[in-house]
Amino acid sequence: MLKGGYWGKILWVDLSSKKISEATFDEAFARKYLGGVGLATRIVSEHVTRNTNPLGPGNVLVFATGPYQAANIASAGRCSCAARAPLSGYWGEANAGGHIGPELKRAGFDAVVITGRAANPVYLWINDGKAEIRDASSLWGLDAVETTAALKESVDAKAAVSCIGPGGENLVRFACIANDNHGYFGRGGMGAVMGSKNLKALVIRGTLKPPIADEGKLREVYKDVLSRAKDAPFTKDNAEHGQASAVVPREENGLLPMKNFTMDNWTEGAAKIGAPHFTEELQIKRWPCPSCIMGCHRRITNPKYFPADTGGPEFETLGMIGSNLLIDDLGAIVRANEMANRYTIDTIDLGGVLGWAFECYEHGLITKEDTDGIALEWGSGDALVKMTEKIARREGIGNLLAEGLRACVEHIPGTQLYAQESLGQTVGAHDPRAFWGQTITTIASTRGGCHLHGFAEAFDLGALLPEIGITEGTDRFDVAKKGYAGAIYQDIQQFWNSLTWCFFYFFSGVTLADQVNMLNAITGWDVTPAEAQKMGERIVCMQQVFNLNMGMVPEKENVMQERFTKPHKEGGAAGKVPPWQAILQEYWETKDWTKGVPSKAKLAELGLDKLEAKKALSDAVARDYKKD
Amino acid sequence: MKVKVKFFASLTEVFGDREREVELGEGARIKDLLDALCDSSRCRQNVFDDSGKIKMRIQIMKNRMPIQSFDGISTRLEEGDVISIIPPMFAG
Ligand code: SF4
Helix, strand or coil: CCCCCCCCEEEEEECCCCEEEEEECCHHHHHHHCCHHHHHHHHHHHHCCCCCCCCCCCCCEEEECCHHHHCCCCCCCEEEEEEECCCCCCEEEEEEECCHHHHHHHCCCCEEEEECCCCCCEEEEEECCEEEEEECHHHCCCCHHHHHHHHHHHCCCCCEEEECCHHHHCCCCCECEEECCCEEECCCCHHHHHHHCCEEEEEEECCCCCCCCCHHHHHHHHHHHHHHHHHCHHHHHHHHHHHHHHHHHHHHCCCCCCCCCCCCCCHHHHHHHCCCHHHHHHCEEECCCCCCCCCCCEEECCHHHCCCCCCCCCHHHHHHHHHHHCCCCHHHHHHHHHHHHHHCECHHHHHHHHHHHHHHHHCCCCCCCCCCCCCCCCCCHHHHHHHHHHHHHCCCCHHHHCCCHHHHHHHCCCCHHHCCEECCEECCCCCCCCCHHHHHHHHCCCCCCCCCCCCCHHHHCCCCEHHHCECCCCCCCCCCCHHHHHHHHHHHHHHHHHHCCCHHHHHHCCCHHHHHHHHHHHHCCCCCHHHHHHHHHHHHHHHHHHHHHCCCCHHHHCCCCHHHHCCECCHHHECCCCCHHHHHHHHHHHHCEECCEECHHHHHHCCCCCCCHHHHHHHCCCCCHHHC | CEEEEEECCHHHHHHCCCEEEEECCCCCEHHHHHHHHCCCHHHHHHHECCCCCECCCCEEEECCEEHHHCCHHHCECCCCCEEEEECCCCCC
16 A cells, blocks of 8 residues: 555646546565656557657657655655657657646646547646646747747646647757756656647646655654755755756866867856856846745846746756857856757757858858858857747757757758767766766767756765765776766666655765665665666666667667767866766676676566566667658 | 866855955875865864765866866875865755
8 A cells, every 4th residue: 555655646638638537556566667768658658659649649648756755845846747759759758847746746646647639729727636627728939938828827827837839839859848947857848748748737736735755754854954955065055056056167178069069168158157157147136946945046146148937948958058159158058058048948958050051151151141141150149049939939950950860960961970879969068088987878868968867976976875885986087887887876866756755855864774764764664876777777668668669770879979089188077088888888788788688587586577578589670760 | 386266156155255366385186275275163064074085976077077087185285276166066
């Protein structure tokens, strides 16, 4: 019996038939898949086949909470979202802050699953155990800020609103979903999946109290955790400057992307877009996720930069549409970020496709004739702003860029070097040459290019997991244990995304033991750190099997991007290239995967032998993603 | 000899500087520099752990390369070297 952390209820909404139903699950299921991304992986794996068009009615869009959303604790203002990704054709997942997670839990559901396609634009109203599909025709075409305001006014001012703007409606393959204009389900094109279903928004309000197994124990553990987190240096920096605090140090150690990852140094530029200038110039205020004590999200209060109704740019955005394009004009970055947030397009992939386009322009492969007269010159804030509009609206060359990097390279053959992607998704603003711990997440993330699927940069920096035997990190340029760490941190990251938890707290001293103690107080379980890692491992393994079922060939896809195989000449990563083949081999061995395919023994050990193994082992063939 | 020290993020406030020139004796090493810099208990607490070792999550670089690539805290310094000290810093 579920004692706490869950209702054991999943809301199912078929937009084609307008049928709304509920599915239930028991404690054994919860302990196996945990929640958040784990629960979503289970559901998507079961219902999506290779014939499912990511932008068709058959795709399954899941919004899932974990056990942490039952508790009113710092770090729990998060939610997971998953589907087959329209950007890659493979596993798609995003994790975001905002009110949707805690609100969905208080509304009496652990997750909501959306299938089918509505005949006309609709929104979904979920309120205290009930759900209703409502007409949204009048909202279609509005941006995320306008949509959120209209729904809060007409439905419930206190409701959480997760919605799409024109980017999602226009099926930009990297469209995101805006949560209360504050957090974003950024990666993989989850906003395009919503758009393809004619689903403009979820509006959620809950007043129910989710069950907690041992409230007293939770408060006791949490009090201790909170007191340590409050005093951590990272908490201070993250609260004061948000993720902008990392720009200048990351330029110093060579991690920041500069000129589509080709430049070595950009010291003056980094100082112009990073903290402390960022904080002072934009007159930044904190904008925390629910219950968060850090509040890394930013609210811009300097009227010179208005409208600024959405979350201000964070590290990935400053990196990908700032330094990556050599744009040091903070005003242009703020403007493009605000547009991307309103139109709901992911700023990482925006920076990725523009990096490719700017480099093509430099080499004469794209000209002003292709861009309606816009000069795609490095450093041009004007080009950034104009192209953001074109992509969201799919106008002119924006229609090509909206298809993502693989379509771009297909359009101009021979330009793969300019496309920093894995499975078609742009890698984050983390140059793996500077932190070799980032190798696995850069080349072998199950959701494609990503900086967070095994954030072993943490291992390089000494943020360790002694509870499961990782008591010492290795220097960022030391190959030792990088593949091992890539595997274990990937497992742990998926455990976190299933709790569902904000991983920044790990860097503020909240240990794996703390996380497990809170989980046990919430659920009444006796999970150990080792079991937590196994839970994460199971989830990653299921995602890998999902990708194999979709036709992924790991040996073909898990390859270092050519650009990262040549060293920088100067700067914080001068002369360094990660020996990625050795790291990948160690990663596969740690996982017990043969060339990326999980062994039968491993699948059995993880309890995955029945459902997933047969398909995975018989079905792995090369896949042409365009013709799928 | 003189070396330049660059402080980052919260350490600029702790040390009261973004950059500083430090005069050291010939043959000085990173540990000598840190001793010279950490003239208050607050500075020490931000760089060293309770056992006197450099905190794991602090990055110290000589001419932008981690000191682990040289000789750790025994890394020798030379005239004109630039030392960067970065506090625990994660970005995602
Ligand atoms: S640290 Fe940032 S992302 Fe994490 S919960 Fe707080 S505001 Fe949200």
